[in-house]
Amino acid sequence: MRRWVLLAMFILPTSLLAANLPSFADLPARPELPDPLVMLNGEKITTADEWTTKRRPELKQLFQHYMYGYLPKPLPIRTTVTHTDPKALNGKATLKLIDIAYGPEATPPIHLLLVVPNERKGPVPAFVGMNFSGNHAILSDPKIPLPTVWLYPNRKGVVNNRATDEGRGTDIDTWALEQSIDRGYAIATFYSGDVDPDHKESRDGVQKHILAKSEVPPKHEAATIAIWAYGIHRVIDYMITNADIDAKRIAVVGHSRLGKTTLLAAALDERIALAIPLQAGCGGTAPSRGKIGEPVERINTAFPHWFNDAFKEFNKQPEKLPFDQHCLVAICAPRPVLFANAVEDTWANPVGQLEVLKAAEPVYKLLKAGGCDAEKMPEVGKLVASKLGYYIRDGKHSMTKGDWKIFLDYADAQMKN
Numbered sequence: 001m002r003r004w005v006l007l008a009m010f011i012l013p014t015s016l017l018a019a020n021l022p023s024f025a026d027l028p029a030r031p032e033l034p035d036p037l038v039m040l041n042g043e044k045i046t047t048a049d050e051w052t053t054k055r056r057p058e059l060k061q062l063f064q065h066y067m068y069g070y071l072p073k074p075l076p077i078r079t080t081v082t083h084t085d086p087k088a089l090n091g092k093a094t095l096k097l098i099d100i101a102y103g104p105e106a107t108p109p110i111h112l113l114l115v116v117p118n119e120r121k122g123p124v125p126a127f128v129g130m131n132f133s134g135n136h137a138i139l140s141d142p143k144i145p146l147p148t149v150w151l152y153p154n155r156k157g158v159v160n161n162r163a164t165d166e167g168r169g170t171d172i173d174t175w176a177l178e179q180s181i182d183r184g185y186a187i188a189t190f191y192s193g194d195v196d197p198d199h200k201e202s203r204d205g206v207q208k209h210i211l212a213k214s215e216v217p218p219k220h221e222a223a224t225i226a227i228w229a230y231g232i233h234r235v236i237d238y239m240i241t242n243a244d245i246d247a248k249r250i251a252v253v254g255h256s257r258l259g260k261t262t263l264l265a266a267a268l269d270e271r272i273a274l275a276i277p278l279q280a281g282c283g284g285t286a287p288s289r290g291k292i293g294e295p296v297e298r299i300n301t302a303f304p305h306w307f308n309d310a311f312k313e314f315n316k317q318p319e320k321l322p323f324d325q326h327c328l329v330a331i332c333a334p335r336p337v338l339f340a341n342a343v344e345d346t347w348a349n350p351v352g353q354l355e356v357l358k359a360a361e362p363v364y365k366l367l368k369a370g371g372c373d374a375e376k377m378p379e380v381g382k383l384v385a386s387k388l389g390y391y392i393r394d395g396k397h398s399m400t401k402g403d404w405k406i407f408l409d410y411a412d413a414q415m416k417n
Helices: 048-068 177-182 224-239 257-267 296-302 325-331 350-366 401-415
Strands: 002-005 077-087 093-102 110-117 124-131 186-191 245-255 274-278 337-342 388-393
Touching: 048 224, 048 257, 048 325, 048 350, 077 224, 093 224, 110 124, 110 177, 110 224, 124 224, 124 257, 124 401, 177 186, 177 401, 186 224, 224 245, 224 257, 245 257, 245 401, 257 274, 257 325, 274 401, 325 350, 337 350, 337 401, 350 388, 388 401
Parallel strands: 124 186, 124 245, 245 274, 274 337, 337 388
Antiparallel strands: 002 077, 077 093, 093 110, 110 186
């Protein structure tokens, strides 16, 4: 079965790409978090209409210009269902493998694994997220093909950066699909390397296919996190056409660098109803300003391909950024966002992440959308399930079955009705 879909979503006009934004040298230093309701020119935003028509589009442009790079224009997708198992997870779910093609013929496709509860009365809510190890690691099913692209060398069953059968089912507890199915949610996941393998030495992903005719200067072209977000958007293109999925209740989730991607994808695509970036840290859910956790210079040095070249100019002076990560959260308003963390993951700056949520509150309150109910760090293990949610647990930097229970509890609170 093949489907063709063309998405009409937020696209920056060429005139905006060429806008006369200040250079790094001309930006003033501001140690404090910038007011999300003050325009670059100093104009104060006081109404919901001004936010929607002025400040929100400006922030979308600023983040792409100075940090992530401009996402390419959306392209029509071509989908092929390659495998269906109506009795997956002991008969609880229907599993489908879907190839999502887009761009020129040589563009690598996204290989999507979708599981949908069999016990349902109608369309169900869904989580969409990228994985680190390949779909074959999510379930012990020999019919799920092994990835043929580069994989992280520290993943189980990976030999010379390639998948082997030894990796099958090794991330079952990380994704805990059956728990989500039992709670009435579909799960759609794909390997991030389908869109762009995460190694800085070369770009073997989709950039060379979809950025070839880009009008954006190289300094501001989409880097890996933006390209990953673009891939999530293409999966959303498919999900909203699937009759088993409630198109108004699609959440995105991601851990660490894929959590950074989750927040960006949600900010730039209003079809995403809820975002859960787990332990996303610097460049995602933690403030770029400040001295706690991973600094901007370190992340740009260790992972130069994640962000555009303009962001590297802020390595030693992140206080000159005309925004901080609370503004990316604010772009998501009025939709719910949950920041989830671990006590021992100090590199991701859990305390600073709560400050980011609180700093985004003025926009949510302007839109009469609520805010963050935590005035101070909440108890470990207690979910703050407000529109801007927060959770911190014992343990280290990881995604666990217990985390998924919290994700589901939060989604129930925010999307069930």
